[in-house]
Amino acid sequence: MPENRYEKAPRPGQGHYVAAPEDVKVGVVDAVSTDEAPSSMWREAWREMSHRPLFWVSVAMILVVIVVALVPGLFTSQLPRQGCSLANSLLPPSGEHFFGTDKNGCDIYTRTLFGAKASVLVGLLTTAFVVVIGTVIGAVAGYYGGWLDTILSRLTDIFFAVPFVLAAIVILSIVPSRSALAVALVLASFGWTTIARITRGAVLSVKNNEFVTASKALGMSRAAILWRHVLPNSAAPIIVYSTVALGTFIVAEATLTFLGIGLDPSTVSWGGDLSAGRSSIRTNAEIMFYPAAALAFTVLGFIMLGDVVRDALDPKARKR
């Protein structure tokens, strides 16, 4: 190092400059703000979401669907099979039949309202099953690792490799009753793989955090660490995926029912009505429009909600 470097007189523009003390205030290093309300990760996510119009739109859509599914009687005085008469077959919309009537002379408006229950029920049940199965398998595989991980991951791969619709057709064609519960179980038994993979990845990234090591150093058991620290910190991607998945399971149920292998024909459902309307698609396409629109409305609600939730929970999208 040249010895004389520091001896040279400063050049123009490089003289000793000191900012005025009042210009840059040096505060107490690292003061804690004590005035603001405390805010957890979840509260911040909520604050972020509640400022998004899309959040409220999707919540409103989902609420409408759920209310209709729970008490369709609020919106119509008729029952889906009541007053069906071939004499009323294929009537155009009128004051009595808002959406007109289908081939069997049933009121399409009433049937669309009553169809919500099946879709919502199958969607919620499937999602619940999928979350439980997928989270348990993914968390155990990711957290304990080793041979357990090898076995569970291969198992996930095998289920993932089975063509979903094909498997559903085979199983549903042999089950005695095709109730909402049965359909949900079949959907869930092949739909849990993605959640298992997501959970495994999330758990893997969380389990090497220093707060996990600190808990080990406290003498906490592995199961307790998984339950109290690792799973809560892996919840965000699971929640995001399940919101979107709920929508796709509703579509899957409608698809299977449309193909005639989903819900029993005796259950009023959008998929079933779509299937029934298929025969008159060339002459009265609007019959299929109403259940299809209801289906799209419901699925859109869940997918949009998933989008907002993802934005709010994704740490990369959030400003520190």
Place this chain on the structure above:
Amino acid sequence: MTTTITLTDGSTEDAPVPAEKRDDSSPLLDIKDLRISFTTATGTVEAVRGVDLTVYPGQSVAIVGESGSGKSTTAHAIIDLLPGTGKVTGGSITFGGRELVGLKRREVEDLRGREIGLVPQDPMSNLNPVWRIGTQIDEALVANGFQGSKAERTARVAELLGEAGLPDAARRARQFPHEFSGGMRQRALIAIGLASRPKLLIADEPTSALDVTVQKKILDHLEGLTAELGTAVLFITHDLGLAAERAEHLVVMYKGKVVESGPALQILKDPQHEYTKRLVASAPSLASRRIQSAHARGTEAEDLLAEHADESATAAPDVVVAKDLTKVFHIRGSRPGAHTDFTAVDSIDFALPKGRTLALVGESGSGKSTAANMVLGLLEPTSGTVQFDGKDVATMSAKEQFALRRRVQPVFQNPYGSLDPTYSIFRSIEEPLALHRVGDRKSREKRVRELLDMVSLPQATMRRFPNELSGGQRQRIAIARALALKPEVLVLDEAVSALDVLVQAQILTLLNDLQAELGLSFLFITHDLAVVRQIADLVAVMKDGRIVEHATTDEVFDNPQQEYTRDLLAAIPGASLEIGA
């Protein structure tokens, strides 16, 4: 900001001056009243608020500041590489008489690399892992208009790598980044930065990710190389010692403003602004230098040293004793059964006396953290023993081991990873108490308040969540949590390494106070010898899994026995500075 002396010189240059006519007396780079803003969801944030900066040809200038001071933002604005929504909102940047603010994208691209080179911060992520090193340097040559055949370019690439200090450069050029160590990658990045002989090289924390001895070698080499080529260097760094050692002119930034600038030695010896004063007082490299020179004069720098209750460091009984401690990891091979053994810790012995601090010092891969994890009981030793109060931990029953957990607690490096983000501060600190069934809910809350007082945080902090706290505050919480069960030993694994110097100094002071107050023993794991000088009584220097030197701190610093220890000491930035006064 008010006017500076720069105006007398810089403002006269309106017309571009041809390069060959320019001489060393006019600035190469002149930044005036630079303002940079970022647009966020909550509004505009001004990250740089009126910065002035002058660099002359062939000169080295350093911008010093903590994280968030705007130092990197300023440097990146020069070559229009502001991230995200960043925008220059005011002021001017003149380079060789040419205004850079508002240049077209093509014009800036022509400037980058050719006129102004950049050595980025992280050598791990700044090389494309799927391309050979040579290809990436070749790409830089082509992009900057190097005329020549393929063979000529290949020869040039080897020449550049050799120049950056890589032996056997022609063969190295055909290797991939993963075959390079961190230091070698940084050399490759320097080769890229200097490929087209720029007039100015921006070095953004070029060595902060590297071990200290590697850092020193690379900076020495860079200094020689740029002096030879006549390249001006703009260093961006958080380390005042490093800046003062490597640059003649310093610019100290704080919260987007220049608080002080001037000749490096003058700032070190006679800091004027409150912030600079604190920085000079806190920088570990400088502090350790002062302690050392005070020590050499036969006095003690009382204000800087840890409080030693009494000088007889050997008189205290040993709390933790490691005997012949060894850890061998099996590295899985390409096929089952084909594994190799890696000895991370190789039969080391050390003893931690009660109420003292033992520092385990070493570079990455030296086995220091592995040793710490064995003391914490997180790893089982392959052979050898860890004794606690004379009792072998391995022979204890599960119940005794659980009880032992209360007596040894860790504090880790990463302030963002050491607290569960879903737990409130109260729950985080209370967890150890609840787990070990200490007291009832009410007494536990009292203890949490007590602990927060102990680490100098307001009691109201307990209702907050980790994401609301700064790095230093989180580290305080981690310390409070570790202290909850009234342990006798704290294992501090790089506990202050990730913090800004001022915060680091505060935490070190806190640790010193707690040790004096509670009679704690610290096992202090660090790569930074400068910090060791401030806190440790005893030092064990580790290299490749072995302890190469184990003595009191004074002995190690005054009279290092091993070549490696001497290298480490010489590598502390600022070691060559004469600031004993």
